[in-house]
Amino acid sequence: MTSAVSSKDIEIMRYEDRYQLQSLAVLRQSFFLHESVCIGSEVNVTPQAQDDLEQLCAEVLAGGVTMIARHTPTDKILGVAFNILQTPKHQEGASYFEQFRDTKCTTDSSRSVLNYMIAMDAKVNLFEQYGVSCFMDIMYLATLPTYSGHGIATRLVEQSVQLARDLKNGTIVLESKDQSPPELISALFSSNISQRVGEKVGFTFIKEVPHSEFIFRGKSFADRIGPEHPSSQIAVMVI
Numbered sequence: 001m002t003s004a005v006s007s008k009d010i011e012i013m014r015y016e017d018r019y020q021l022q023s024l025a026v027l028r029q030s031f032f033l034h035e036s037v038c039i040g041s042e043v044n045v046t047p048q049a050q051d052d053l054e055q056l057c058a059e060v061l062a063g064g065v066t067m068i069a070r071h072t073p074t075d076k077i078l079g080v081a082f083n084i085l086q087t088p089k090h091q092e093g094a095s096y097f098e099q100f101r102d103t104k105c106t107t108d109s110s111r112s113v114l115n116y117m118i119a120m121d122a123k124v125n126l127f128e129q130y131g132v133s134c135f136m137d138i139m140y141l142a143t144l145p146t147y148s149g150h151g152i153a154t155r156l157v158e159q160s161v162q163l164a165r166d167l168k169n170g171t172i173v174l175e176s177k178d179q180s181p182p183e184l185i186s187a188l189f190s191s192n193i194s195q196r197v198g199e200k201v202g203f204t205f206i207k208e209v210p211h212s213e214f215i216f217r218g219k220s221f222a223d224r225i226g227p228e229h230p231s232s233q234i235a236v237m238v239i
Contacts, residue, residue, distance in 0.1 A: 003146045009073055010152060012159040015066035015080075022077035023061065023068055024054050031142035036190040036229045040214060040221025041112035049109035056100055056114075057140065060084050064174050065136060065167070067160050069143070069152045079143035081156040083163075085182060087134045088127050097121070112216045119214070120188050123207050124234055135184035135236075136164040141194060153194065157201045161185055165239045186236045191229040203235035 015023060032038050032050045043049045060066065060082050069079035084096075094102070101114035117139075126135055138160055143152045166172040167181040187203065189195040190211075198205070210231045211221040222230060 005071060005078075005147060005150060007150060009071055010078065010150065010155070011070045011072050012067060012155050013070060014064070014163065015061055015068050017061075019068055019070070019077050020058070020061060023066070023080045024057060026077060026080050026142050026144055027054060027057060027140070030144055031140055034145065035140075035142070036211065036225045036232070037113055037116050037214075037221065040211060040224050041109045041116070041216050042224070043109045043113060046107055046109040049105075049107040049113075052105050052107060052110035053113060055104060057082050059100075060139060064176075065160075065163060067156050067163065069156055078147045078150075079152040079156055080140070081138055081160045082140040082142075083160055084137050084139050085134055085179060086126075086137050086186075087180060095121070108217070112214075116214055116221075117188070120209065120232065120234060123209060126184060126186055126236065130184050130236070130238065132183040134180040134182045135186050136160065136167075136182040138185070138187040141187070141197075154197050154200055157187075157197055161201065161237060161239065168239055182239065184236055184238055186234070188232055189235055190232040193229075195233050195235075198233070198235045201237075203237050205233045205235050207234040208232070209234070 033044045038044050063084055065083040065085055067081045068077050071078055097114050097118050101111050105111045105114060141153055164182045164185045187198060189198045208231050211225055214221040
């Protein structure tokens with residue numbers, strides 16, 4: 001059942017540390033249970049895998065570019081776009097995602113999700129194709145199921161794009177002095193729902209990858225996800 005809420009009571013804002021527990025709770029109540037790749041990798045039925053991926057997101061929060069949707073009357077977090085800045089140094093040797101998979105994933109399910117992310121990143125070298133030295137990746141996008149239908153995901157993506165633009169033009173400066181500003185924003189949209197969000201916001205879809213390509217414990221992601229969400233789309237927006 002969808003909860004009634006007025007859009008004017010939903011504020012999209014940059015993540016603040018006081019909202020960490022609530023932001024991670026959105027993952028547990030939404031993303032881990034319903035996202036296509038989590039279903040394909042059985043994260044939805046593997047609590048320890050959820051713990052692993054929660055740790056990944058906790059690390060990503062420290063980067064300062066995550067956006068959250070806050071219900072202002074109650075101070076409740078309704079949705080999160082976990083964003084991360086990627087630079088070529090992350091691609092030298094083992095990437096950040098490869099290091100996390102190899103050193104911090106404790107289950108086959110969480111490793112499968114990271115393997116998917118790594119494989120999708122390898123499909124297109126965004127640095128070379130677009131001639132950029134940094135891009136913002138919308139890593140995970142989640143809204144509490146009871147608050148779906150209010151355009152929260154769309155607004156989170158729109159404001160993530162705006163944050164990337166503000167970083168590029170210097171309106172907002174990160175605390176880290178050695179971090180280059182993003183020149184591109186990317187996302188892996190793994191469902192028809194998130195793909196519609198990306199299309200609405202103005203992303204360009206540059207590569208479609210069928211979920212049947214990914215295998216976990218003898219079954220393809222497509223076998224577990226079903227026909228409704230047959231593929232993931234690599235999407236970009238030059239800012």
